[in-house]
Amino acid sequence: MGRxxxxxxxxxxxxxxxxxxxxxxxxxxxxxxxLTGSKPVSAGPEQRVRAAVARLGYRPNPAAQxxxxxxxxxxxxxxxxxxNPYFAEVLKGVTNAAQHADFRTLVADTGxxxxxxxxxxxxxxxxxxxxxxxxxxxxQWELSExxxxxxxxxxxxxxxxxxxxxxxxxxxxxxxxxxxxxxxxLGHRRxxxxxxxxxxxxxxxxxxxxxxxxxxxxEIVQIPCGSSSVDGHRAADAALATRATAVMAFxxxxxxxxxxxxxxxxxxxxxxxxxxxxxxxALSCLVSPRLTTVTVNKQDLGRRAWELFxxxxxxxxxxxxxxxxxxxxxxxxxxxxxxxxxxPRTAVDx
Amino acid sequence: MGRxxxxxxxxxxxxxxxxxxxxxxxxxxxxxxxLTGSKPVSAGPEQRVRAAVARLGYRPNPAAQxxxxxxxxxxxxxxxxxxNPYFAEVLKGVTNAAQHADFRTLVADTGxxxxxxxxxxxxxxxxxxxxxxxxxxxxQWELSExxxxxxxxxxxxxxxxxxxxxxxxxxxxxxxxxxxxxxxxLGHRRxxxxxxxxxxxxxxxxxxxxxxxxxxxxEIVQIPCGSSSVDGHRAADAALATRATAVMAFxxxxxxxxxxxxxxxxxxxxxxxxxxxxxxxALSCLVSPRLTTVTVNKQDLGRRAWELFxxxxxxxxxxxxxxxxxxxxxxxxxxxxxxxxxxPRTAVDx
DNA sequence: TGATTTTCGGAAAAGGTTTTCCCCTGGGCC
DNA sequence: GGCCCAGGGGAAAACCTTTTCCGAAAATCA
Numbered sequence: 015m016g017r018x019x020x021x022x023x024x025x026x027x028x029x030x031x032x033x034x035x036x037x038x039x040x041x042x043x044x045x046x047x048x049l050t051g052s053k054p055v056s057a058g059p060e061q062r063v064r065a066a067v068a069r070l071g072y073r074p075n076p077a078a079q080x081x082x083x084x085x086x087x088x089x090x091x092x093x094x095x096x097x098n099p100y101f102a103e104v105l106k107g108v109t110n111a112a113q114h115a116d117f118r119t120l121v122a123d124t125g126x127x128x129x130x131x132x133x134x135x136x137x138x139x140x141x142x143x144x145x146x147x148x149x150x151x152x153x154q155w156e157l158s159e160x161x162x163x164x165x166x167x168x169x170x171x172x173x174x175x176x177x178x179x180x181x182x183x184x185x186x187x188x189x190x191x192x193x194x195x196x197x198x199x200l201g202h203r204r205x206x207x208x209x210x211x212x213x214x215x216x217x218x219x220x221x222x223x224x225x226x227x228x229x230x231x232x233e234i235v236q237i238p239c240g241s242s243s244v245d246g247h248r249a250a251d252a253a254l255a256t257r258a259t260a261v262m263a264f265x266x267x268x269x270x271x272x273x274x275x276x277x278x279x280x281x282x283x284x285x286x287x288x289x290x291x292x293x294x295x296a297l298s299c300l301v302s303p304r305l306t307t308v309t310v311n312k313q314d315l316g317r318r319a320w321e322l323f324x325x326x327x328x329x330x331x332x333x334x335x336x337x338x339x340x341x342x343x344x345x346x347x348x349x350x351x352x353x354x355x356x357x358p359r360t361a362v363d364x
Numbered sequence: 365m366g367r368x369x370x371x372x373x374x375x376x377x378x379x380x381x382x383x384x385x386x387x388x389x390x391x392x393x394x395x396x397x398x399l400t401g402s403k404p405v406s407a408g409p410e411q412r413v414r415a416a417v418a419r420l421g422y423r424p425n426p427a428a429q430x431x432x433x434x435x436x437x438x439x440x441x442x443x444x445x446x447x448n449p450y451f452a453e454v455l456k457g458v459t460n461a462a463q464h465a466d467f468r469t470l471v472a473d474t475g476x477x478x479x480x481x482x483x484x485x486x487x488x489x490x491x492x493x494x495x496x497x498x499x500x501x502x503x504q505w506e507l508s509e510x511x512x513x514x515x516x517x518x519x520x521x522x523x524x525x526x527x528x529x530x531x532x533x534x535x536x537x538x539x540x541x542x543x544x545x546x547x548x549x550l551g552h553r554r555x556x557x558x559x560x561x562x563x564x565x566x567x568x569x570x571x572x573x574x575x576x577x578x579x580x581x582x583e584i585v586q587i588p589c590g591s592s593s594v595d596g597h598r599a600a601d602a603a604l605a606t607r608a609t610a611v612m613a614f615x616x617x618x619x620x621x622x623x624x625x626x627x628x629x630x631x632x633x634x635x636x637x638x639x640x641x642x643x644x645x646a647l648s649c650l651v652s653p654r655l656t657t658v659t660v661n662k663q664d665l666g667r668r669a670w671e672l673f674x675x676x677x678x679x680x681x682x683x684x685x686x687x688x689x690x691x692x693x694x695x696x697x698x699x700x701x702x703x704x705x706x707x708p709r710t711a712v713d714x
Numbered sequence: 715t716g717a718t719t720t721t722c723g724g725a726a727a728a729g730g731t732t733t734t735c736c737c738c739t740g741g742g743c744c
Numbered sequence: 745g746g747c748c749c750a751g752g753g754g755a756a757a758a759c760c761t762t763t764t765c766c767g768a769a770a771a772t773c774a
Contacts, residue, residue, distance in 0.1 A: 119470065299624065301650070
């Protein structure tokens with residue numbers, strides 16, 4: 015049964031608690047008590063145990079601990095795409111918070127394929143005490159089913175009406191509204207919106223806000239797009255063709271792609287067209303012009319997801335939802351529209 | 365001993381192999397054999413076992429498996445900073461490859477603090493079969509010590525002369541050389557180099573190449589900088605002050621920061637000054653002008669690290685090193701220097 | 715048909731740790 | 745000085761799975 019023990023360079027097979035006990039002249043129980051502090055141990059044996067632990071370089075076997083305790087001290091994180099700086103930041107937030115509580119982080123990347131999210135989460139939940147689901151694209155139905163199967167499930171940027179799943183989500187509605195207000199105040203009347211992935215809950219939340227904002231004084235033209243910079247690059251031409259005076263992108267990542275395309279075409283931002291993003295990723299203030307966007311603290315999002323996770327009981331009873339309100343940051347990519355006479359509110363052709 | 369069993373919403377305590385055995389009317393051994401395929405089982409019992417597994421939703425307890433097998437089917441990845449798209453991509457490469465082999469990925473972020481790398485790797489190695497160390501900033505001495513303590517250690521972008529540690533590394537020398545050649549051919553004679561973190565092995569590798577490239581026909585002026593875009597932004601003024609005609613940045617991430625600063629100052633790239641990066645991160649072809657750089661397939665780096673990891677024996681005997689040669693991509697950020705008379709090679713003031 | 719090999723499946727041990735249960739000893743109090 | 749209580753520490757069970765060992769039954773061959 016012994017584990018692989020090949021070659022001459024093989025290190026000694028790792029000390030067990032029994033080795034430590036023998037070395038210290040005590041029972042395994044005492045060693046355990048010293049290390050976990052579950053019960054007081056008098057000074058003499060404690061000294062000897064600590065010395066033996068140090069001498070043997072003993073560290074308890076997590077598998078054995080996990081087997082007995084029924085917990086893993088690990089949290090799983092499922093993200094659609096690690097290449098997307100947004101998700102990388104959220105992951106960083108979770109990891110740092112978890113590390114602080116002596117938890118490990120397991121990560122799975124679904125490659126933006128909604129079909130694999132379920133399996134990834136389920137698999138991770140075997141190895142972790144629970145799972146943080148980042149912007150899941152899966153169906154509401156699948157999500158509810160998953161919530162029943164995974165002991166502690168927390169969502170980021172996804173709210174679920176039927177099943178009370180703990181979640182931390184950006185208030186996309188408020189963000190979109192503030193962008194609309196900003197564009198409206200500048201005098202824009204016709205805005206092209208580069209849509210995110212149709213399956214994304216955050217996209218649906220944005221749509222709701224757009225319906226509220228759009229109307230008499232702001233006309234929204236929808237352009238199918240996606241969630242990556244490549245998508246934004248591709249959709250830029252269609253946005254220009256609408257003759258809108260401003261382009262509102264699903265995210266910064268998308269906006270940067272559109273910005274690059276505008277630059278290729280010699281279309282000047284913001285002189286000829288205004289452009290807005292969403293999220294305020296690090297690179298958005300490195301491009302020229304710097305991007306007007308709404309700022310979301312992505313690491314904080316991850317940190318809060320962790321807090322929700324660690325507050326959740328195993329029976330998944332509670333389902334509090336934390337909402338984070340993003341803040342508009344006006345930079346260089348928005349300006350008064352080209353034909354800059356401040357129209358009275360009525361003069362909009364529908 | 366029982367695990368937490370609170371409230372009424374508590375789900376049943378997870379079926380064990382014994383429950384399945386009872387349900388199927390066989391022994392636990394038979395269930396195990398059906399599931400692992402370690403020994404053939406005749407059709408009748410197999411059917412019953414599979415049915416029971418499905419009915420009970422049984423999935424083996426990884427802790428128990430790990431305890432018995434002595435392996436975890438997990439790989440740890442330690443990165444300096446997940447916010448840096450470079451490391452996020454490498455992580456993605458490792459994760460995807462590992463996923464393919466039914467391995468989990470554990471991640472730790474050291475926040476660019478070299479002092480915490482050792483502990484992070486050591487801790488991760490308890491929970492995983494080995495560790496991939498991304499661009500470790502730790503001392504050579506610490507690294508060797510770590511290699512002795514971690515069963516399977518693989519480095520990315522860090523070579524170690526004394527201890528043979530499996531590693532996959534970009535050929536920074538070749539990359540720097542190709543950039544120098546390119547700048548030289550354009551007619552640049554004086555280049556400011558924005559230095560990376562002093563502790564980074566990759567920075568030392570670059571320095572070596574610079575010493576070889578610099579000389580009669582190319583003068584290199586060193587500017588202390590760092591590894592993030594903020595560092596690049598800060599160092600840009602000093603680079604300008606050297607009156608160099610080109611700036612070579614430690615990385616794309618740094619170059620983007622410098623580019624933003626040049627834009628703020630109204631210094632035109634590449635008309636007034638040329639700028640190069642390193643790595644070719646996704647956003648480098650989204651900025652204006654698009655960045656001349658050398659391209660490194662970062663996900664591939666991660667994938668190869670995984671391959672090295674899975675090829676490594678537990679006794680850590682072998683230490684092959686894979687070198688990846690980056691390729692120069694000439695985009696819009698480099699051009700002939702401002703005072704554009706193609707000087708004869710000799711007319712350089714030292 | 716009887717002997718021998720193969721196949722199939724059950725019992726039980728092993729893996730490392732925590733925790734419960736219990737015993738022993740020492741100190742305090744009357 | 746005796747009794748009781750408390751505290752410290754050891755033995756062993758339990759956690760769940762895999763695998764070895766072995767027995768029994770079935771299949772093969774002479």
